[in-house]
Amino acid sequence: MREQSLLLKAATASPAVWYNIHLMATDYGDKSIKTLDPVTHIRLRPGMYVGEPGTGAMYHDCIYILMKEVIDNAIDEFGQGFGKRIDVNVNYDTGEVSVRDYGRGIPLGKVVDCVSQMNTGGKYDNENYQFSAGMNGVGTKAVNALSEFFEVRSFREGEFSEAYFEEGRLKSKKRGKLKTNEHSGTYIRYKPDLKVLKKFKVREEHVLRRMKMYCYVNAGLTIVLNGQEICSDRGLADLIADEAQFEKLYQPFHVKTKSLEIIFTHTNRFGEEYHTFVNGQYTTDGGTHLTAFKEALTKALNDYDPKKKFDGDDIRDGLLGAVSVRIMNPVFEGQTKIKFVMNDIKSELVQQMKKEIEAALHRSPSEAEKLIAKVEETGKIRSQLNTIKKQARERSQAVSVRVPQLKDCKNHLKLDKVDKKTGKPEGEDTMIFLTEGQSAGGTLGGARDAMNQAVFFLRGKCLNTCGLNKDVLYKNEEFFNLIKTLDIEDTLEHLRYGKIIFATDADVDGLHIRMLLTTFFMRFYRQLILDGRVFILETPLFRVRNKKEHYFCYTDEEREDAIKKCGRGCEITRFKGLGEIDKEDFRGFIGEEMRLTPVTCSDDTDVEKTIKFYMGANTPERKDYIMESLVCDAADF
Numbered sequence: 001m002r003e004q005s006l007l008l009k010a011a012t013a014s015p016a017v018w019y020n021i022h023l024m025a026t027d028y029g030d031k032s033i034k035t036l037d038p039v040t041h042i043r044l045r046p047g048m049y050v051g052e053p054g055t056g057a058m059y060h061d062c063i064y065i066l067m068k069e070v071i072d073n074a075i076d077e078f079g080q081g082f083g084k085r086i087d088v089n090v091n092y093d094t095g096e097v098s099v100r101d102y103g104r105g106i107p108l109g110k111v112v113d114c115v116s117q118m119n120t121g122g123k124y125d126n127e128n129y130q131f132s133a134g135m136n137g138v139g140t141k142a143v144n145a146l147s148e149f150f151e152v153r154s155f156r157e158g159e160f161s162e163a164y165f166e167e168g169r170l171k172s173k174k175r176g177k178l179k180t181n182e183h184s185g186t187y188i189r190y191k192p193d194l195k196v197l198k199k200f201k202v203r204e205e206h207v208l209r210r211m212k213m214y215c216y217v218n219a220g221l222t223i224v225l226n227g228q229e230i231c232s233d234r235g236l237a238d239l240i241a242d243e244a245q246f247e248k249l250y251q252p253f254h255v256k257t258k259s260l261e262i263i264f265t266h267t268n269r270f271g272e273e274y275h276t277f278v279n280g281q282y283t284t285d286g287g288t289h290l291t292a293f294k295e296a297l298t299k300a301l302n303d304y305d306p307k308k309k310f311d312g313d314d315i316r317d318g319l320l321g322a323v324s325v326r327i328m329n330p331v332f333e334g335q336t337k338i339k340f341v342m343n344d345i346k347s348e349l350v351q352q353m354k355k356e357i358e359a360a361l362h363r364s365p366s367e368a369e370k371l372i373a374k375v376e377e378t379g380k381i382r383s384q385l386n387t388i389k390k391q392a393r394e395r396s397q398a399v400s401v402r403v404p405q406l407k408d409c410k411n412h413l414k415l416d417k418v419d420k421k422t423g424k425p426e427g428e429d430t431m432i433f434l435t436e437g438q439s440a441g442g443t444l445g446g447a448r449d450a451m452n453q454a455v456f457f458l459r460g461k462c463l464n465t466c467g468l469n470k471d472v473l474y475k476n477e478e479f480f481n482l483i484k485t486l487d488i489e490d491t492l493e494h495l496r497y498g499k500i501i502f503a504t505d506a507d508v509d510g511l512h513i514r515m516l517l518t519t520f521f522m523r524f525y526r527q528l529i530l531d532g533r534v535f536i537l538e539t540p541l542f543r544v545r546n547k548k549e550h551y552f553c554y555t556d557e558e559r560e561d562a563i564k565k566c567g568r569g570c571e572i573t574r575f576k577g578l579g580e581i582d583k584e585d586f587r588g589f590i591g592e593e594m595r596l597t598p599v600t601c602s603d604d605t606d607v608e609k610t611i612k613f614y615m616g617a618n619t620p621e622r623k624d625y626i627m628e629s630l631v632c633d634a635a636d637f
Contacts, residue, residue: 038118038141038145039116039145039167039168039169042141042142042145042146042168043145043146043167043168043193043196046062046142046146046196046197047062049138049142049146050062050065050066050069050142050143050146050336051065051336053196053197053198053200054198054200055198055199055200055201056200056201056202056203056206057201057203057597057598057600058532058598058600059206059209059284059532059600060284060336060338060532061200062146062197063095063192063197063200063202064202064206064207064210065336066097066142066143066146066147066190066192067088067090067097067099067207067210068210069139069140069142069143070097070099070139070140070143070188070190071086071088071099071210071214072139072280072281073101073139073140073186074086074099074101074103074186075214075218075221075280076280077101077103077104077185078101078103078218078221079218079279079280080103082102082103082104083101083102083103083104083185084102084220084221084222085101085102085221085222085223085224086099086100086101086102086221086222086223086224087099087100087101087223087224088211088223088224088225088226089225089226090202090207090225090226091202092201092202092203092204092207093202094191095191095192095200095202096189096190096191097189097190097191098187098188098189098190099186099187099188099189100185100186100187100188101185101186102183102184102185103184103185103186104156104184104185105154105155105156105184105185105186106152106154106161106186107154107156108154108156108159108160108161108175109161111152111153111154111161111162111163111173112163112170112173114140115140115141115144115150115152115163115165115188116141116144116163116165116168116170117141118138118141119138120141140152140188141168143190144165144168144190145167145168146168146192146193146196146197147165147167147168147190147191147192147193148166148167148190148191148192148193148194148195149164149165149166149190149191150164150165150166150168150188150189150190151163151164151165151187151188151189151190152186152187152188153186153187153188154185154186154187155178155182155183155184155185155186155187156184157184158177158178159175159176159177159178160175160176160177160178160182161173161174161175162174162175167193207225208225208230210282211223211225211230212230212232212239212242213239213275213277213282214280214282215230215231215232216232216235216236216238216239216275216322217235217236217239217277217280217282217324218232218235218280219232219233219234219235220233235261236254236261236263236275236322236324237252237254237263239263239275239322240252240263240264240265240320240321240322243273243275243320244265244267244320245609247267247268247269247608248265248266248267248320249265249266249267249268249318249370249371249374250265250266250367250370250371250374251265251364251367252264252265253265253357253360253361253364253367253371254360255356255357255359255360257356258326259325259326259327260324260325260326260352260353260356261322261323261324261325262293262321262322262323262324262353262356262357263321263322264297264319264320264321264322265319265320265321266318266319266320266371266374267318267320268318269318269320269526269608270317270318270470270523270524270526271317271318271524271525271526271527272316272317272318272319272320272321272527273319273320273321273526273527273530274286274290274293274319274320274321274322274323275321275322275323276289276290276293276322276323276324276340277322277323277324277325278324278325278326278327278330278332278337278340279325279326279327279330280324281332281337282338283332283337283338283339283340284338285333285338285339286339286340287332287333287339287340287341287342288340288341288342288343288345288346288349289323289325289340289349290323290340291346292346292349292350292353293321293323293353294312294316295350296349296350296351296352296353296354296357297315297316297353297357298310298312298315299350299354300353300354300357300358300361301315301357301361301371301372301375303354303358304358304361304362304368305372308372308376310372310375310379311379311382313382314375314376314378314379314382315375317378317382318374318378325340325349327342327345330342381469381470384471385470385471385474388471388474388475389474389489391474403456403481403484403485404481405456405457405458405459405478405481405485406454406455406456406457406481406485407445407448407454407455407456407457408454408485409430409432409448409449409450409451409452409453409454410450410451410452411427411430411451411452412427412430412496412497413425413426413427413428413430413495413496413497413498414426414427415493415494415495416493425498427452427497427498428498429452429498430452430453430454430496430497430498430499431452431453431454431497431498431499431500431501432453432454432455432456432485432486432496432497432499432500432501433448433453433454433455433456433501433503433537433590434456434458434482434500434501434502434503434517435455435456435457435458435503435504435578436458436460436503436504436505436509436510436513436578437457437458437459437460443578443579443581443583443586444503444578444586444590446583446586447583447584447586447587447589447590448587448590449590449591453590454485454497456481456482456485458478458513459478460513461509461512461513461516462478462479462513462516462517462520463476463478463479463516464516464519464615465479465516465519465520465523465524466519466523466611466612466615466616467612467616467617468523470524473489473524479520486500488525488528492525492527492528492531495528495533498533499533499534499535499596500521500528500533500534500535501534501535501536501537501596502514502517502518502534502535502536502537502599503537503539503578504578505576505577505578506539506541506575506576506577507576507577514536515614515615516615518534518599519611519615521534521599522601522607522611523611526601526607529599529600529601530601532598532600534598534599535596535597535598535599536596536597536598536599537589537590537594537595537596538554538595538596538597539554539575539578539581539586539589540552540553540554540575540581540589541553541554541555541559541574541575542558542559542562542572542573542574542575543571543572543573543575544559544562544563544565544566544570544571544572544573545566545570545571545573546566546567546569546570546571549565549566550566551565551566552585552589554595559572
C-alpha cells in the first residue's frame with residue numbers, strides 16, 4: 001500500500017518531487033530485511049497457516065480450520081487405537097472451543113513444545129503414527145499463536161502437565177500428580193483472537209457437518225458436540241445414505257480394504273458429487289485420489305461390459321460417491337490439507353481401485369445392470385441435448401457474436417494457472433454481477449471496476465427451473481447466454497469469474513429473482529455453490545444524513561445508530577432499487593468493503609426436497625405452511 005501511494009503521488013508530481021519519491025520507494029538496504037519469530041509471523045500472515053480469515057460464513061474459513069487442527073490430533077490418536085470418544089464444546093457467539101480426547105496424552109515433558117515450538121511433533125516417522133493427518137508440526141502452534149488465550153493439559157498415568165498462553169506467548173505452566181482418577185488424554189481450550197482475525201460468526205451447521213465427516217470416515221468414533229452424540233457404525237455407507245436420502249437408483253457399491261474404501265451410487269441429480277478423505281482428513285478439493293477414482297470407474301465399467309463403450313461423462317452424471325485412502329507420508333496442497341497431491345502414485349491407485357470396483361460389480365450383477373441402464377439413459381439424453389445445443393448455438397450466432405446482456409471485464413478466472421503471489425488461481429478476485437434489469441445494471445456498469453467486475457443484465461424475472469430438465473438451458477435464451485458467459489456449458493473448470501453475485505432490488509420482486517437464480521444454480525450447477533462461488537450482494541437499505549454527515553445503513557439497527565449520530569431532524573431515505581443509489585456512492589458498496597452473503601446448502605440434508613417445496617407447483621401446501629407459521633406482533637395492528 002505504501003509503494004502504491006508513493007507511485008500515485010509521483011504520477012502527478014514535478015520531476016524533482018518524483019525523483020525524491022522514487023528514492024524513498026527504492027530505499028532497499030540492510031534495514032529492510034527483517035527476521036520474525038514464529039508467533040509474530042503466524043499472526044502477521046495467518047493465511048499461510050490456516051487460510052483466509054473470513055467471516056465464518058464459508059465452510060473453509062479459518063475459524064473452522066483452527067478447530068480442525070486441534071481435533072485432527074485427537075483423530076490421529078483414535079486411528080492408532082487410543083480413545084474412542086472426543087468431547088468438543090463450541091461457543092457459537094465467541095468462538096471459544098474446547099477439545100478433550102481420551103488417547104495417550106501428550107508426553108508430559110513436551111507439552112509446551114508440542115503446542116508452541118514450530119516443527120515439533122511425534123509424527124515425523126512411522127513408529128507412532130502410521131496414517132496421520134497432522135504431520136508438519138505446525139497445526140496447534142498456529143492455533144495457539146492466533147488465539148487470545150490457549151490452554152493445554154495432558155493426563156498420563158496419574159500425572160498431568162499443563163500450560164497457559166496468551167497470543168501465543170507462554171504465561172504459566174505446571175506439572176504434578178492428579179488428585180482424581182482422570183482418564184489419559186489431552187484437553188485443549190482456546191479463543192480466537194479478534195485482533196488478528198476478522199469479525200466472525202461461527203455457524204453451527206458448519207461445525208456439525210465437520211463432526212459428522214470425522215465420524216463417517218472413522219467408524220466407531222463418537223464425538224460429543226455440546227452434549228450431542230455423533231457417531232457412525234457403517235462409516236462411509238452412512239455418509240452416502242444420509243446424502244442420497246431416498247434418491248439412490250440402486251444399492252450403493254461398497255468396497256473396503258485396509259488402505260482403501262470406496263462407495264458410490266447414482267441419483268437423478270444433475271452433475272456429480274464426491275466426498276474424499278486421506279487419513280481421516282476431509283479433502284474437499286479432491287486431488288489425486290479423486291482423479292484416480294474417476295478413471296478407475298470408467299475403466300472398470302467398460303471392462304465389465306466390453307461389448308459396450310461408455311463415455312466417462314455419461315458414467316459420472318448423477319454420481320454420488322465417497323473415496324477414502326490411508327497412506328504413509330501423504331502430500332497436501334497447503335497447510336489446510338484440503339487437496340491431496342501425489343501424482344506419482346496415481347497409476348497405482350487407478351489399478352487398485354479398478355480391480356476392487358470391477359469385483360464389486362461382479363458380486364452384484366443385478367445392481368450393475370441398474371447402473372448400466374442409468375448410464376445408457378444419460379447417453380441418450382446427452383445425444384438429444386447435443387442436437388438442441390447445436391440449434392441453440394446456430395440461433396445465437398445468427399443474432400450476435402457477443403452476448404448482448406453482458407458488460408464484460410478485462411481479467412478472467414483461470415483455474416489452471418496459479419498466481420505466484422497469492423497461491424490461488426489467477427483471476428480469483430474477478431466477479432460477475434447478475435443484476436435485475438437495465439436500471440440497476442446501468443448503476444453497476446458505471447460504478448464497477450472494469451478490470452475485474454462484469455455485469456450480466458437479467459430481463460426481469462427469469463424462468464423457474466424447478467422440475468425442468470437440462471434442455472431448458474439451451475431452449476431458454478437468457479439461461480443459454482448466461483452459461484455461455486460463465487463458460488460452464490461443458491465443464492466448470494472453464495469458469496470465467498471467481499465470484500457469481502446476485503445483485504437485485506431490496507423488494508419482493510428482487511427476493512423472488514434471487515430464489516429463481518438460486519434454484520437454477522442449485523439444480524444444474526450445485527458444485528459452484530458447494531465451492532463457495534455464489535453470493536448475494538447486500539446493498540444499503542437506508543441513508544441517514546444531516547448537513548454535515550451521512551451514513552448508509554444495511555439494517556434497522558444501523559439506521560437507529562445513524563439517527564442518534566445525526567440528531568433530530570435528519571433526513572432518512574429508504575432505498576428500494578439499486579438504480580436509486582448514486583453511482584459514486586454505489587462504487588463504495590462494490591469495493592473493498594463490499595458485503596456479500598454466500599449462498600450455501602451444506603446445512604440442508606435434502607436439498608431437492610427443499611427446492612420442490614419452495615419452488616414447485618405445490619402452491620396450496622406452501623400457503624398452508626405460511627399461514628401456520630405466520631407470527632404477528634400485536635404492535636403491527
